Amino acid sequence: MSRLAKAADITDPLLWRDAQHMLGRHSSPDEQDQCAWCGKAWPCDARRLAERAAAASKRGWRESWTARHDINNLRSLPRWRREFY
Ligand SMILES: [Zn+2]
Numbered sequence: 001m002s003r004l005a006k007a008a009d010i011t012d013p014l015l016w017r018d019a020q021h022m023l024g025r026h027s028s029p030d031e032q033d034q035c036a037w038c039g040k041a042w043p044c045d046a047r048r049l050a051e052r053a054a055a056a057s058k059r060g061w062r063e064s065w066t067a068r069h070d071i072n073n074l075r076s077l078p079r080w081r082r083e084f085y
Contacts, residue, residue: 009058015068016057022050 010016026035029042038044043051049070056067 011059012057015053018071019050019054019057022046023054026050
């Protein structure tokens with residue numbers, strides 16, 4: 001993960017910011033190979049989604065729209081803010 005990515009590479013700064021936030025939370029597995037943040041099997045759903053979102057934020061609008069849609073779906077779940085975000 002790099003915060004030094006060139007701004008010019010990022011086509012969706014909001015999605016990029018959200019992805020970095022999630023990557024920072026779900027950053028590593030614990031000794032049981034579960035996410036140290038949310039306790040799910042590593043890589044957890046949030047980690048995979050964040051990685052996808054980070055990649056999508058640097059590509060075309062079509063993919064970034066899809067990733068944002070996924071994130072918004074996750075956020076609509078009551079557990080999202082408590083566990084994922
Ligand atoms: Zn996690």
